[in-house]
Structure formats: C-alpha cells, structure tokens
Amino acid sequence: MSTLLCVPITVRDAQSALALAQAAKAAGADLVEYRLDELFEGSMEAPAGGPHPAAPAIDRLIAESPLPCIATCRSASEGGGYDGGEAERAALYERLAGAAPGKAPAYLDLELASYSKSTELRRRMDAAVRPRESGPSLILSTHDFQGRPQDLTRRVLAMQAEPSAAVAKVAFKARSLRDNLELFELLSHRSKPMIALAMGEFGLMSRVLAPKFGGFLTFAALRPAEATAPGQPTVRDLLELYRFRSIKPTTAVYGVVGWPVAHSKSPLVHNAAFEAAGHDGVYLPLPIPTPEGGSAEDAYLVFKAALLELVHDERLTFRGASVTIPHKEHLLRLARAEGWSVDPGASAVGAANTLVVHRDAAGRFSSAAVMNSDAAGILEPLREKIPHLAGLPVAVIGAGGAGRAAAYALAHEGAAVTIHNRDQARARDLADALAPSVRRVPEHASLEELATSEAAVFINCTPLGMAGGPDPNASPLPPAALRARGNPAALPLVFDTVYNPVETPLLRQARAAGAPTVDGVRMFVRQACVQSNAWTGRWPDAAMFDRLVRESLA
Ligand code: NAP
Numbered sequence: 001m002s003t004l005l006c007v008p009i010t011v012r013d014a015q016s017a018l019a020l021a022q023a024a025k026a027a028g029a030d031l032v033e034y035r036l037d038e039l040f041e042g043s044m045e046a047p048a049g050g051p052h053p054a055a056p057a058i059d060r061l062i063a064e065s066p067l068p069c070i071a072t073c074r075s076a077s078e079g080g081g082y083d084g085g086e087a088e089r090a091a092l093y094e095r096l097a098g099a100a101p102g103k104a105p106a107y108l109d110l111e112l113a114s115y116s117k118s119t120e121l122r123r124r125m126d127a128a129v130r131p132r133e134s135g136p137s138l139i140l141s142t143h144d145f146q147g148r149p150q151d152l153t154r155r156v157l158a159m160q161a162e163p164s165a166a167v168a169k170v171a172f173k174a175r176s177l178r179d180n181l182e183l184f185e186l187l188s189h190r191s192k193p194m195i196a197l198a199m200g201e202f203g204l205m206s207r208v209l210a211p212k213f214g215g216f217l218t219f220a221a222l223r224p225a226e227a228t229a230p231g232q233p234t235v236r237d238l239l240e241l242y243r244f245r246s247i248k249p250t251t252a253v254y255g256v257v258g259w260p261v262a263h264s265k266s267p268l269v270h271n272a273a274f275e276a277a278g279h280d281g282v283y284l285p286l287p288i289p290t291p292e293g294g295s296a297e298d299a300y301l302v303f304k305a306a307l308l309e310l311v312h313d314e315r316l317t318f319r320g321a322s323v324t325i326p327h328k329e330h331l332l333r334l335a336r337a338e339g340w341s342v343d344p345g346a347s348a349v350g351a352a353n354t355l356v357v358h359r360d361a362a363g364r365f366s367s368a369a370v371m372n373s374d375a376a377g378i379l380e381p382l383r384e385k386i387p388h389l390a391g392l393p394v395a396v397i398g399a400g401g402a403g404r405a406a407a408y409a410l411a412h413e414g415a416a417v418t419i420h421n422r423d424q425a426r427a428r429d430l431a432d433a434l435a436p437s438v439r440r441v442p443e444h445a446s447l448e449e450l451a452t453s454e455a456a457v458f459i460n461c462t463p464l465g466m467a468g469g470p471d472p473n474a475s476p477l478p479p480a481a482l483r484a485r486g487n488p489a490a491l492p493l494v495f496d497t498v499y500n501p502v503e504t505p506l507l508r509q510a511r512a513a514g515a516p517t518v519d520g521v522r523m524f525v526r527q528a529c530v531q532s533n534a535w536t537g538r539w540p541d542a543a544m545f546d547r548l549v550r551e552s553l554a
Contacts, residue, residue, distance in 0.1 A: 377527030
C-alpha cells in the first residue's frame with residue numbers, strides 16, 4: 001500500500017474544520033486527522049445526563065468529512081490540549097466508534113502511555129475498535145517533543161504487540177539527521193503498519209522519505225502556520241517540491257549539506273531537474289550544525305560522523321550532495337582522509353561543494369568523488385560576456401570560499417587577477433596557495449585600492465549587499481572604480497556573486513553608472529547545472545533553473 005498523505009486539523013468548530021478538510025482534499029491529501037483536544041476539553045461541563053456540549057459538532061464533523069479521517073483527542077502529557085479524565089475521553093471515542101456506517105472515523109488515535117496505564121481505558125478502547133465492518137481501527141501512538149525516548153525500542157515493540165492496535169505511531173524530536181536513520185530501521189523491521197516520524201528541523205527527511213521505507217502515512221500542513229508539530233512540511237512542498245508520490249523504495253537520496261540550509265534554493269532546482277530527467281531521486285535539505293561553543297575540529301568531527309553515516313547506510317541509497325557553508329573545507333578534508341577522488345579544481349581551491357556517491361546494486365557504498373562547481377559557476381557566465389579571459393585584469397573582492405573559487409578559476413585561465421580583501425594577509429595567503437596550480441599567479445591588494453583599480457571586471461565575493469548578511473545596504477565598490485577605461489572607452493563589468501536579493505546595491509550602482517553586469521543567480525544556476533550533470537549524467541535545463549530561482553526570490 002502506498003504511503004498516505006494526512007493533513008492534521010486543529011478543530012475549533014465543525015464549520016471551519018470542514019472547510020480545511022475540503023481544502024486538504026483539493027490540495028491532494030488522502031486523509032485528515034481531526035485534533036479534537038482544543039474543542040473537547042476535560043474541564044467542559046456536560047449538562048446532567050445529556051451529551052457533552054461539543055458532541056453534536058464533533059458528530060457532524062466526522063459524518064460530513066470529505067476525506068477519511070483519524071479522530072484524535074491528544075492528552076496534554078503528549079503535547080495535546082486534553083487534560084480531562086480518561087472516562088470522558090473513553091466515552092468520546094466510544095461515541096465516535098458507535099456512529100452509523102460511513103459516519104465513523106477510519107482511525108482513533110490514543111497514546112500508548114494512556115492505554116497502558118488505565119485498564120478501564122484499555123478495555124473500553126478495545127471494545128470500541130473490535131473488528132466491525134465499518135468501525136474505526138486503533139492507532140497506538142507515542143510522542144516525545146524533547147528528544148529520542150530512551151526506551152524507544154520497548155515502546156515500539158509494545159505497540160506492535162498489542163492485538164487491538166492496527167497501526168503503531170512513533171514521533172520524537174530529532175537531535176540530528178542520524179535519528180531519521182533509526183526510524184527508517186524501525187520501519188524496515190515493522191510487524192504491522194507503522195508511522196515513524198522525526199520532529200524538528202532535523203526530521204524533514206523522515207517525513208519526505210516515508211514512502212521509501214513503507215511508512216503508513218506522513219503528515220503535512222495546509223499552510224506553515226497550521227502545522228501541528230515542529231518541522232511538518234506543507235502539502236504543496238511535499239507534493240510539488242519533493243514529488244512525494246513518486247518516491248519509492250528504489251529512490252536515491254541527495255541533498256544540500258550545510259548550516260543553516262532551510263532556505264536553500266538547491267532543493268527547488270535539483271528536484272525539478274530530477275523530474276525533467278526522469279531520474280529516480282529526491283533532493284532534501286540536510287542540516288549538519290556546528291556545535292555551539294565547539295572548536296573548528298569539533299565542527300569537522302560532527303560533519304564527518306553525520307556524512308559518513310548517510311554515505312554508508314545501506315537502506316538510504318544516498319547518492320550525492322551539494323555542500324555549502326560551513327562544510328566545504330570539511331568535505332575536501334574528509335574526501336582526502338577517506339581516499340575519495342578529488343578533482344583538481346577542488347584541490348586548488350581548498351574546498352569542495354559537490355559529492356557524488358557510487359553504490360553497487362545492493363545499495364552498498366562503492367566509491368565517492370568530490371569536486372568544486374563554484375569555479376565553473378563564476379567562469380561560464382563571465383565567458384558569455386567576455387570570451388577571452390587570458391590577460392584580462394580582474395579584481396576579485398573577498399578571499400573566502402567564493403573568492404578562492406573565483407581567483408582560482410580566473411587565474412587558471414590566465415587572467416591577471418588581483419585579490420582585494422579586508423584581511424590582506426588572507427588575500428596574500430590565497431595568492432600563494434594558488435600559485436602552483438594556475439597559469440598566472442594572482443596579486444593581492446586592499447579594499448581601498450579598488451578605487452584606483454584598472455580592472456576590466458570586478459567580482460564581489462563578500463556578503464556585502466546580501467539579505468540577512470553583515471550589511472545588506474552596502475556595496476563593496478567605491479564609486480571611483482566605475483570609470484571608463486581603455487580604448488574604446490568602456491566601463492568595467494561588475495559581477496556580484498550574492499544572489500539574494502537578485503538586484504544588490506552593487507548591481508544597482510553599476511547599472512546606474514551604465515556598466516554591464518552579471519548577477520549571482522547566473523553563478524548559482526551554473527554551479528547547480530554542473531552538480532546535476534554529475535549526478536544524473538544529463539545537462540539540465542539552465543533556463544528552467546534560472547526561472548525557478550528568480551521566481552522564488554521575487
Ligand atoms: P566566506 O568564506 O565567509 O568569505 C567572506 C569574505 O567576505 C571574506 O573574504 C571576508 O573578508 C569578506 N567580508 C565579510 N564581511 C565583510 C565586510 N563587512 N566587509 C568587507 N569584507 C567582508 O563566504 P563565501 O562562502 O566566500 O561567500 C561570500 C558570498 O558569496 C556569500 O555572501 C554568497 O552570497 C556568495 N556566494 C554565491 C554563490 C552563488 O552560487 N551565487 C556561491 C557561493 C557564495 P575577511 O577575510 O577579511 O574576513
């Protein structure tokens with residue numbers, strides 16, 4: 001059976017919950033979960049002998065639901081809003097289970113802890129879900145919003161062993177990507193239908209990849225504000241961005257490794273490329289944080305442990321990654337330590353941003369290669385404007401990751417590169433480091449010297465002008481640099497690697513002066529094309545990448 005897509009709905013009144021369920025159906029969901037615990041409070045006074053005041057609304061909601069549903073009255077002890085007595089809760093579930101055929105929920109969800117604690121609740125729930133043509137089935141569930149429960153295995157075995165439970169559900173807050181792998185392991189060994197989901201920013205993988213491992217369902221919110229658990233994706237992201245319906249056991253996994261990565265544009269373009277190429281793969285954000293207060297060595301060790309776990313997991317079919325800040329140097333170091341193949345560009349730049357993993361037919365790791373696609377990302381958009389780069393005077397502003405890639409790529413082509421950096425020693429060290437691998441050794445200079453530079457091309461490789469960066473309104477270029485030079489007199493070309501916003505202060509300044517420009521989206525698209533080609537063996541539609549990125553930044 002394929003994995004169901006379920007939209008959780010916090011019920012405040014029947015009318016609006018039904019409208020949301022209708023919207024969930026229109027969006028492509030298979031199932032809704034009505035969270036009744038906001039409406040059905042244990043403290044609510046029922047009129048003597050009469051039904052609970054919320055009962056008619058709940059009856060109507062379930063009877064008119066446009067999709068099959070799970071009815072859940074979640075206890076406060078597991079993140080819900082219900083803090084009333086168990087007798088009242090049992091009565092609610094009995095009432096729902098006893099509804100006329102076609103008007104009862106498909107599932108009732110109850111926590112394992114509550115079910116195990118009260119003999120009376122267990123007896124009444126067992127009776128309510130006793131097999132009947134149209135009656136509901138029981139989902140036994142366990143949640144931990146703080147982290148992985150220490151007794152996770154015991155809880156999962158207990159839920160699977162309960163004869164009354166049709167489905168076992170486990171959800172806990174992931175501490176790292178590695179927790180997803182444990183959930184996949186549990187799914188692989190399930191003895192009955194199982195929901196196994198990790199919450200929080202590290203848990204997205206478990207939600208998207210549920211179909212790969214035969215999960216019973218995954219939850220997705222209609223809108224981000226309506227998520228009922230941290231880290232829940234939206235239905236739209238699941239269906240359109242991650243192509244949830246096409247994920248199957250053979251689907252290869254790729255992603256962007258970095259910290260933070262939640263806002264990366266890479267999933268947008270790479271999933272679209274897989275779709276267009278008919279490639280059986282899915283591309284996810286793969287956050288690997290640097291430990292707070294830890295040393296640089298700690299950061300490397302955390303990266304190494306998490307990445308190797310993905311690479312060597314035989315079930316995951318992990319085939320590659322884009323690697324971004326702060327792990328590009330870590331990837332190169334790891335590749336050297338593991339004896340993976342390293343392309344000359346990555347070696348010269350001192351950083352790698354692309355990982356390709358080869359596996360045998362059984363899914364076992366066989367080899368890996370790393371490379372740097374940032375250099376091509378700089379070179380190719382520039383070549384479209386200036387085909388002959390040898391001898392061209394170019395000012396690279398910045399000596400970090402992007403600056404290194406730019407200086408290497410251009411000096412390798414024989415351009416006369418000058419690296420301008422705030423920290424001049426860093427610029428000098430970079431020039432020295434590149435010397436053995438380039439046709440023309442770069443010079444180095446201060447940022448102030450940009451004003452008198454004779455460069456025909458300026459490339460900004462600092463975060464100045466970037467949204468959320470150190471100075472979003474700043475341009476690194478003094479106005480004096482934008483003067484005509486040469487014969488015939490021409491203004492220098494200005495290339496900004498920053499792509500968010502697309503129109504940076506530097507590009508605005510250059511256009512106002514009449515100078516030709518290249519924006520950072522061009523670099524992003526080109527380097528992403530190189531990566532996609534490395535994974536699928538096909539060159540993607542660069543115009544589609546360009547359009548997707550610009551639309552998402554508009
Ligand atoms: P990085 O390794 O952290 O390097 C940052 C560089 O910017 C360093 O040279 C640093 O100088 C300089 N810098 C930082 N703040 C500055 C300031 N306030 N004033 C002057 N200089 C400053 O970062 P990176 O990986 O190279 O990325 C830099 C930018 O490139 C990013 O903002 C990103 O937008 C862009 N980028 C774009 C793409 C793309 O595909 N379009 C790809 C990669 C990067 P010091 O050495 O003196 O600290």
